[in-house]
Amino acid sequence: MGRKEVSPAALHDNQLCTGCAACVNVCHYGALNLGTDEFGYFRPNFYAALCAECGRCLSVCPVIHNFENENIQEPRCFAVAMEDCVREHASSGGVFPVLAADILKRGGYVCGAAWNESFGVEHILIDDVRNLSKLSKSKYLQSYIGDIFTRIKALLEGGKEVLFSGCPCQVAGLYATLEHEYDRLYTIDLICAYTPSTAFFKKYLRETFGEDTVREYDFRSKKTGWSDDTHRVVLKDGQELVRHIWDDHYQQVFHPRIMTPVHCENCHFCGFPRQGDISIGDFHGIDQHAASLNDQKGLSVVLVNNEKGKQLLESLRDKAAIFKETPLDWVKQHNRVRIEGFESHPDRDRFYELIRTHSFEQTVEFLQNHRYDIGIVGNWSWIEYNKVRNFEKV
Numbered sequence: 251m252g253r254k255e256v257s258p259a260a261l262h263d264n265q266l267c268t269g270c271a272a273c274v275n276v277c278h279y280g281a282l283n284l285g286t287d288e289f290g291y292f293r294p295n296f297y298a299a300l301c302a303e304c305g306r307c308l309s310v311c312p313v314i315h316n317f318e319n320e321n322i323q324e325p326r327c328f329a330v331a332m333e334d335c336v337r338e339h340a341s342s343g344g345v346f347p348v349l350a351a352d353i354l355k356r357g358g359y360v361c362g363a364a365w366n367e368s369f370g371v372e373h374i375l376i377d378d379v380r381n382l383s384k385l386s387k388s389k390y391l392q393s394y395i396g397d398i399f400t401r402i403k404a405l406l407e408g409g410k411e412v413l414f415s416g417c418p419c420q421v422a423g424l425y426a427t428l429e430h431e432y433d434r435l436y437t438i439d440l441i442c443a444y445t446p447s448t449a450f451f452k453k454y455l456r457e458t459f460g461e462d463t464v465r466e467y468d469f470r471s472k473k474t475g476w477s478d479d480t481h482r483v484v485l486k487d488g489q490e491l492v493r494h495i496w497d498d499h500y501q502q503v504f505h506p507r508i509m510t511p512v513h514c515e516n517c518h519f520c521g522f523p524r525q526g527d528i529s530i531g532d533f534h535g536i537d538q539h540a541a542s543l544n545d546q547k548g549l550s551v552v553l554v555n556n557e558k559g560k561q562l563l564e565s566l567r568d569k570a571a572i573f574k575e576t577p578l579d580w581v582k583q584h585n586r587v588r589i590e591g592f593e594s595h596p597d598r599d600r601f602y603e604l605i606r607t608h609s610f611e612q613t614v615e616f617l618q619n620h621r622y623d624i625g626i627v628g629n630w631s632w633i634e635y636n637k638v639r640n641f642e643k644v
Contacts (some may be wrong), residue, residue: 258282258307262293265512266313268519269293270423271395273307282307284396289602290449291511292394312422313518319425321523321555327581328552328563329533329543331572341388341470342532343550345566346438350413352565353436354379358411361402363393369455369467370448373398373416375405385415388470390504392445392511395420399427406432417442418519421526436558439524441531441551441585444507444514454500454610459485476548479505499614508595508617515594522589528562529553535584543572551581 258281261273269292274282279302285295294307308314331337332344340347350360354377362385364374372394376385393416402412402424414424415438424437455464463485471482473492481498483491495501503509519525533551536544543549549572554563567573582589597617604613615621 258301259296259298261307261311262287262295264293264313266516266518267293268313268417268419268423268513269392269395270312270419270426271397272310272312272399272423272426274395275397275399275427276306276310278302278306279304284394286449289511289605290447291513292392310423310426312419312426313513315426316518317422317426319523319525321525323522324578325522325524325529325553325555325559327576327578328554329536329540329572329574329576330550330552330566330570331543331545331548332566332569333571334547337548338472339383340386340548342476342530343548343572345530345550345552346415347382347386348566348569349436349438349562350382350385350415351379353411353413354382356411358413358434359402359405360385360413360415361398362415363389365389365467369452369464370394372396373420375401387468390445390469391448391451393417393420394448395423399424402435403428406435410434412436414438416440417445418525418529419513419517422519425525436562437526437528438562439519439526439529441529441553441581441589442520444510444517446504446509447511450509450605450610451500453605457610458499459483463487472548475546476544477546499611502614502618503601506595507592508597508601510592510594510598512594515592515598517591520589520591524553524555527556527558529555531585533581535580538584539580540574540576543574545572551576551585553578553581 261267271284273294274284279300281297281300282294284292287293330343330345332348336344336347353360359375359377361373361375363371364384366372371389371391375398376382402414405412411434413436418439421437421439464483465486466484468482471480473482474480479495479501481493481501483493495505531551533549536549552563554560601613601617604616
């Protein structure tokens with residue numbers, strides 16, 4: 251898609267838009283802000299009356315331009331797990347909180363995804379290790395970026411260290427807004443599958459547990475082990491619920507990728523070279539190659555994409571309980587859909603159609619049971635129809 255084919259007004263309607271907010275962060279005239287589409291995915295809203303037609307918003311869009319980076323095509327790959335006390339409060343091997351704590355202790359800032367009060371997810375900046383728990387653990391939703399890139403740039407210009415963690419498209423968006431490289435910026439991209447709309451998740455919460463009844467939600471509880479997909483829900487009355495794929499409608503459409511948005515299905519940022527200095531995720535399939543590395547408490551894969559990535563990795567070496575270089579092919583084999591991308595589930599389009607008018611539970615049950623609402627229309631004036639009807643009466 252070339253520059254001449256796109257206008258600022260079309261950014262909202264671009265189905266490949268990831269909501270990275272690069273365009274919003276570089277607009278100096280307030281002509282763009284981050285709104286949502288009909289399904290709750292973040293999209294830039296455009297206000298023509300405020301636009302100066304400078305073209306900056308178009309020039310930084312990583313989807314339109316697919317910017318190249320200098321990261322290596324075949325990164326070194328490591329299996330890493332931190333001490334038990336760290337992994338206990340992490341979804342995987344605890345790599346991110348250790349790297350983040352190092353930056354914070356040096357007086358720097360860390361940016362990552364946090365829950366907000368209404369169970370949406372947004373990127374926030376912290377400068378105190380006591381707030382690190384807000385950024386820890388997985389949150390399988392699209393996060394709101396807002397003006398965070400502008401704030402990061404101001405910190406970098408002020409000589410501060412910043413560690414940014416996000417999906418590859420968000421890392422690409424951050425780099426697109428910066429006019430040059432900063433030695434004090436470190437980036438982590440997540441080896442993610444896809445990020446459903448917050449609107450879907452809130453609908454599920456409201457209809458499953460009741461309006462404003464949930465106090466805490468954990469997508470990756472380790473109560474039944476690291477490799478299990480166990481969700482933990484704590485209600486405001488103190489009740490704690492553990493839910494699995496067989497008894498939870500959200501997981502039943504999340505794991506098969508039925509909620510995949512178009513922009514994640516057509517991700518420009520999931521392959522090699524990666525977007526961040528390092529890439530992290532769960533080391534899926536490790537038991538098939540080196541079962542001794544899996545102590546069931548969480549194991550991260552770390553891909554080292556450039557020289558800064560080497561610095562980040564080396565800072566982990568002496569603190570890790572498990573630190574082992576492995577073949578990259580192990581990750582390519584077991585994280586194939588996260589690295590190479592994937593096609594949507596056959597029921598994806600129907601999910602998006604049903605969720606408009608049905609409850610979350612009804613939508614899932616219609617899909618699972620292959621149920622359809624069918625109306626039969628008969629033409630009573632058609633003579634052949636009357637013959638058939640009269641024949642059946644005889």
